[in-house]
Amino acid sequence: MKFSCFFKSIIPLILIGLQGFAQAGITASPSKIYYRLPVGGTSTQKVSVINPIGKNLEVGVSLGDWDYDTLGTNNLHDPATLKTSCANWVKVLPGSYFTLLPEEQKELTIELTVPITADKNIPVHTAMLYFTQLNPVDSKSENGASIKVSVRMGIKIYHSFTQADERNVEVINFTDKKKVKLGSNGLLELKIENTGKIWLDGKVMWELLNIQNGEKIKMENVPFLSLPGDKTTLVMELPANLKKGHYSATAIVNYGNKDELKVVELEFET
Template sequence: MRTFFLFLVTILSSFLSTAQTGVSVSPPRLYFESNAGQSNRQKIMVTNVSAAHTMDLAVSLGDWQYNELGENVMYPADSLATSCASWVTINKKDSYFSLKPGESKEIEVTITVPNTFTGEVPVHTGMLYVTQMNPIDDVDNKGANIKVSVRSGIKLFHRTSQPKNRKLEIENILFDKKRNKIELLFKNNGNIWADGIVYPELLNTLTGKKTVLDHIVFYSMPNDVRKMYIDLPENLEKAKYTAAILMDYGDENTIEMGELSFTNE
């Protein structure tokens, strides 16, 4: 008797595949802008990239948010105060469908803001899942029989038409000697999602030597409080340092900066 294990693999990007099955969904994010009582429509393209298998696919909704480390956390639909899942509609014929190998299908996603919406929360989010309903037989790297089913998640972003206010603020910078890291704490105090890059540098105050550390890409939503760990070189010379942190988040007129003085003993 053969034993099978079912693996449901979820991905938050435009493409996922295994040796035998795969689905491409583009784009991986949809952005909507509308006010109370208004509807806004966007389209996604779903493609079966498998060479041999027909895929039965179902569309469903959920919620998501970033945790303090910027990782995606998933929730059932309408779990969060910022959810727009209940505003989303999909044509009935697009909620469950089959795609032959290489076949594609365009799906229209509509967000309709309730007439009662006050706009107190200017940004809402949701997740649209495209899930394979007919698992495919496969074998893992240990030779065990498995059934693989894939699920692709498309992030939904909605905002009102009020003027954008991107505002990130560094709240603290700490030196974690035990972990050999710099801990950066910042908050999104704006009314719009803010994506950007952190550029960290070290200055040896004794020798004047500058060390440019790897930049870090981040994503944030309004009111997010974020904790970011910046790795220091393993063999960092014992000395006094000034760490300079520059945050570029797409605002042409504003760049957030912060400094930390510490001693590496």
């Protein structure tokens, strides 16, 4: 197995609870809000909360922490427990409780103030803003059973000290894994690290080349999200109908605009 890496430079709304019942309670947007402020700075953003149903909804507002695990999945934590937390920097106006009339839309002001004691060695701070439906509503499950549904929506908050987007990704490893389950031809595993100073919203594009006959096989793109310092593992299943042979796999990591790419190659046999 041979692995090589080179660099090319051309100069959800989170629903926590029962999915499938979106119209059973509150909706909120946008799904993410961003602040770029120096130490001591204050700024505000607007968030809209909507009641899409025909009864009053009581809504509670709270804050928490979050981060990503190595697979890029959200981990939720209590507020102000992570060193990257900015939960204590956030104020929600007019307050932490309100009522939405049927089909009413309410606009809230989300104010973030960076304390003078903020650690500038941590380039990105985050928090999660929750809107929780306090009075459950009647709904139906997929099999028609009557249930009570309460919805909690999460909006991610990001803070950076700088206006500049200092993006960078380093490839830690690129390898093939043999058959890991019945009917599998194995998989490709790419490990990357966000070595920049900003959040990333990227994707990996995959391609196989049969070195013996020149056949190219393109596979689905895999999106990824990461924060500075995150190490992320991205996995691509090899096609089930992949013929035995000698292959070259290419993974193109797009971590910013179209010109910010890392390209890695791997040779393997099936």
